[in-house]
């Protein structure tokens with residue numbers, strides 16, 4: 534298909550996500566992708582600096598992952614997962630439980646980050662219900678993002694575009710992200726909230742709030758917060774949809790926090806960007822609250838594609854890659870490289886702040902702008918024309934490169950970002 538025809542069909546038939554079609558730019562037509570690059574119809578490469586929304590961490594069309602899916606294709610594509618089971622699902626579950634924080638015992642399959650959160654929230658409410666307690670309030674972090682379905686949207690603090698739904702959302706109380714500076718007052722605030730409300734769960738993005746432009750939270754302070762909730766019977770839900778699978782330098786961000794979550798949400802890099810798939814994992818204690826003689830005490834939630842064998846097979850292969858010495862060294866190398874460059878970015882006259890955690894690097898430009906305004910498009914296009922795909926968030930430019938990024942490619946990314954900071958767009 535030629536590019537022009539593709540764009541015409543796109544304009545005629547497609548409604549894109551997160552898009553005001555009346556004012557949006559014409560979408561970029563992607564012909565193919567391989568390794569760390571996307572290719573347009575003229576064969577021009579674009580470095581995928583955000584791993585296609587943090588999914589393709591092992592590079593596009595990774596051979597190991599492609600082989601895993603090819604092998605599974607000849608055996609079993611899909612089968613109902615209620616009342617049936619299969620090897621790819623059990624192999625993956627066992628592998629995941631082997632690498633997740635020690636207290637995680639069970640995995641529940643679904644298809645995307647939002648549903649993994651939706652499931653976690655429903656599990657938390659029903660956990661208390663099954664134990665004879667009616668708890669209906671959730672605590673979440675300010676500026677958190679957890680997805681676009683109703684439950685996930687309710688707990689998300691970044692609700693700029695949720696206006697039409699606001700009256701329909703669940704009861705959620707928001708607290709600031711914990712830091713070493715605010716933790717004492719935050720703990721006092723939480724104690725007050727717990728006195729006055731029947732809190733079912735606390736949901737948090739550990740260490741890095743992705744959609745909040747990669748805002749960091751403090752592991753020690755967060756740990757104190759988790760402890761208070763635990764002591765008060767509130768379930769802690771770690772949304773690791775973005776941070777999971779190596780992004781923060783450890784397999785999971787929760788590995789860097791002493792108090793472990795009761796429930797975890799995982800998706801994105803789970804399958805290395807090949808199949809849409811998600812996991813909600815829980816402790817044995819959470820699972821046991823549903824394990825009763827009464828049918829209705831079970832968790833009656835299910836999606837048609839739950840536990841899809843192709844997704845499970847490719848996720849298993851992705852986990853083997855993640856724990857391999859090569860990928861672990863790559864993660865350390867990228868994280869160290871980011872640490873070493875932070876000072877130079879901080880010293881730049883057009884930079885207001887710089888943050889890094891693991892392979893994530895975010896730079897706040899010293900200017901104010903709308904999150905999805907015109908300036909955002911100007912910056913997006915500036916990088917695109919120079920062969921780099923990234924998506925600015927407000928005045929933040931950030932990268933979450935594939936683990937397969939080389940030192941030369943990192944240098945190219947840093948150089949392009951410095952070049953941008955010097956360019957006349959910002960003057």
Ligand SMILES: Cc1ncc(COP(=O)(O)O)c(C=O)c1O
Nearest residue numbers: 645646647678679680743774775
């Ligand atoms: C932390 C977090 N949770 C949930 C989601 C929603 O995931 P999905 O877009 O797969 O529904 C996202 C998406 O960016 C996310 O970053």
